[in-house]
Amino acid sequence: MxxxxxxxxxxxxxxxxxxxxxxxxxxxxxxxxxxxxxxxxxxxxxxxxxxxxxxxxxxxxxxxxxxxxxxxxxxxxxxxxxxxxxxxxxxxxxxxxxxxxxxxxxxxxxxxxxxxxxxxxxxxxxxxxxxxxxxxxxxxxxxxxxxxxxxxxxxxxxxxxxxxxxxxxxxxxxxxxxxxxxxxxxYSGRCVLSNHFTDRDSNRGGCSQSCRWKYDLFTKDQPEGAPLATDFPMFAEDDDAFTMGxxxxxxxxxxxxxxxxxxxxxxxxxxxxxxxxxxxxxxxxxxxxxxxxxxxxxxxxxxxxxxxxxxxxxxxxxxxxxxxxxxxxxxxFEPEDKVVGFDFVGLVMEYDEATGMALIQQRNHFKSGQEIEFFGPNGTHFKQVVGRIEDESGQELTAARHPLQLIRLQTEMPVKKWDMMRKKTGK
Incomplete structure (x- = not known):
């Protein structure tokens, strides 16, 4: 209805x-x-x-x-x-x-x-x-x-x-x-740039996002004093490339x-x-x-x-x-203003209320001393600095390096299964 x-x-x-x-x-x-x-x-x-x-x-x-x-x-x-x-x-x-x-x-x-x-x-x-x-x-x-x-x-x-x-x-x-x-x-995805440039049909699932590429622009109008040529670059070599995204x-x-x-x-x-x-x-x-x-x-x-x-x-x-x-x-039309991004670095699998220890599945590299942030669908939202990191056997680690590795760390506030852990990109 x-x-x-x-x-x-x-x-x-x-x-x-x-x-x-x-x-x-x-x-x-x-x-x-x-x-x-x-x-x-x-x-x-x-x-x-x-x-x-x-x-x-x-x-x-x-x-x-x-x-x-x-x-x-x-x-x-x-x-x-x-x-x-x-x-x-x-x-x-x-x-x-x-x-x-x-x-x-x-x-x-x-x-x-x-x-x-x-x-x-x-x-x-x-x-x-x-x-x-x-x-x-x-x-x-x-x-x-x-x-x-x-x-x-x-x-x-x-x-x-x-x-x-x-x-x-x-x-x-x-x-x-x-x-x-x-x-x-x-118009709402009805594009043929991808078809022409890459032979990938955008209307059958093959869009190569050609509009997001970087381009050089040329003109046929000869600038004064320029050497004879068919096409003339509109920008200097060190100028930003053109895009139309x-x-x-x-x-x-x-x-x-x-x-x-x-x-x-x-x-x-x-x-x-x-x-x-x-x-x-x-x-x-x-x-x-x-x-x-x-x-x-x-x-x-x-x-x-x-x-x-x-x-x-x-x-x-x-x-x-x-x-x-x-x-x-x-x-x-030029390099974008970069928003400070975040990387997904860990997923909460379990939380022990008695000890305040969380079992985390590693998704990207993080290490002791880094500031991380927890967030989740049930109201979890806080920052803390990573303290001691342990593997499943209790052995101390300096960093969580291995994809999908299970580690334990102390959290400053309670977390729940499915809560996510992130850090600023590049930090």
Missing amino acids: STAVQERGRGKRVRLDKPELLAPAGNLEKLKFAIHYGADAVYIGGQKYGLRSNADNFSKEEMREGVEFAKQYGAKVFVATNIYAHNEDIDGLEDYLRGLQEVGISAIIAADPIIMETCRRVAPELEVHVSTQQSVMNWQTVQFWKEQGIERVVLAREVSMQEIDEIKAHVDVEIEAFIHGAMCSS SKDLSMIDHIADMIESGVDSFKIEGRMKSIHYVATVVNAYRQAIDAYFEDPDHFVLNPVWREEIYKAANRPVNDGFFYEAPGHEDHI
């Missing part, structure tokens, strides 16, 4: 139900972290038909395990089948979709009408969600998809807040919108507007992002959404949520197309 809302002063909507928080899951481990850190649903890719062919996509058995894990938390699993299919892609489609239904997937995210139609015919228990690849930007197109029996429409990233208001006013169908993650320099989207500062817009599902981009990124971003939006519903009339953004987002940021951020069309300042 679409969002239940009531109108109040000057058109502001009061939500009667929480929006779904939808997180990316590039592999089974990321799926579990996303759900444990607060996602109501996750979207994954299978071995075929998705637009992230370089991600650690799911086998059928991994999907089954992911669905069973999600059920424990009351969460759902969606599968991206959002390629634009060529003739050779159709073979095996029916069996693939039946397999998704059999393992308990809740919905597919599709762009190609033949994939949608085939799913409704051979796997009717699966919901069909129209992918952002369809570039839906107006209420009449949303109405069209509703009339085709589609349960949810994922809006194009180019839709404004005003356009969302108009869509919600005209059509009663579930709406999903991106609230965080990478933006595309083309856009800044990332982040709506954490406008979460109240997003909630009051009536959007049913808030989507975070990033199936190829790290576990630390997924857990951090999901946890920040989870806290913000929950805090809003505790007291909508007095909601105030906690700056800690924004700080958490920045700890996982890869690029500078903006608010996309929601309020006004981005300008040149919303693109990255």
